[in-house]
Amino acid sequence: MFTSLFIRLGSMSLTCQQLLTTHPHLWEDATAHPFLTQCQTGEIAANQFNTWLVQDYWFVVDFTRFTGRVLAAAPVQHFEVLLAAFGTLKEELKWFQAKATERQLNLNTPQHPTCIEYCDYMAGLVADPYAVQAVAYWAIECAYNQGWQRPGPMSEPYSEFADRWGNAGFTAYVKQLEQQADDALRSASEEVQQQAERAFLEVARLEKKFWQMAFSAE
Ligand code: HMH
Numbered sequence: 001m002f003t004s005l006f007i008r009l010g011s012m013s014l015t016c017q018q019l020l021t022t023h024p025h026l027w028e029d030a031t032a033h034p035f036l037t038q039c040q041t042g043e044i045a046a047n048q049f050n051t052w053l054v055q056d057y058w059f060v061v062d063f064t065r066f067t068g069r070v071l072a073a074a075p076v077q078h079f080e081v082l083l084a085a086f087g088t089l090k091e092e093l094k095w096f097q098a099k100a101t102e103r104q105l106n107l108n109t110p111q112h113p114t115c116i117e118y119c120d121y122m123a124g125l126v127a128d129p130y131a132v133q134a135v136a137y138w139a140i141e142c143a144y145n146q147g148w149q150r151p152g153p154m155s156e157p158y159s160e161f162a163d164r165w166g167n168a169g170f171t172a173y174v175k176q177l178e179q180q181a182d183d184a185l186r187s188a189s190e191e192v193q194q195q196a197e198r199a200f201l202e203v204a205r206l207e208k209k210f211w212q213m214a215f216s217a218e
Helices: 016-022 024-031 034-041 046-073 076-102 113-127 130-149 159-166 168-186 190-215
Strands: none
Touching: 016 024, 016 130, 016 168, 016 190, 024 130, 024 190, 034 046, 034 190, 046 076, 046 113, 046 130, 046 190, 076 168, 113 130, 113 190, 130 159, 130 168, 130 190, 159 168, 168 190
């Protein structure tokens, strides 16, 4: 259970930073995991890492579809940031394929139930108002941006993975997503703002579960 932050003052609208500061422990659970600290120390086992790699490839495939749906719901002033995201995702999908080939992994592996659960959640967001989608979209990218940076410099061969989501350009992109989500929240009703908070918490829960899925791989 969580205490909702809807005891806010007056008519101030919800912001992404408020979500982070109201739920610090849940957000820490989403972004700090032994999977990541063991990438940093080099202790992570190949099967754990490879499970993450293959499942995250399929996650990014569906995240790309989610990007399409968020774009379809977005106001035109928000197009520029989202259109740039497609360029990044195009490179990222190719990069995942290259990493899988290097490691001799078969990407045609069925999605794990946890990956399916997260992808289904993203698909269902199409029914929600744009502000809710924008907050979820920001939270998903912010989780990897913070999570991969949290343990500090990683041992090889993992620094390339940490850098993909932890680099300064990605951090700036996450900030732009935050500004767009905040912008959408400014004109959102109380009810929609509460929906956005629930979306943030659901992303946090699924992020933790995704790390745990890879970490507990046989
Ligand atoms: C599970 N969350 C997960 N995978 C990702 N690649 C991202 C977030 C960032 O796009």
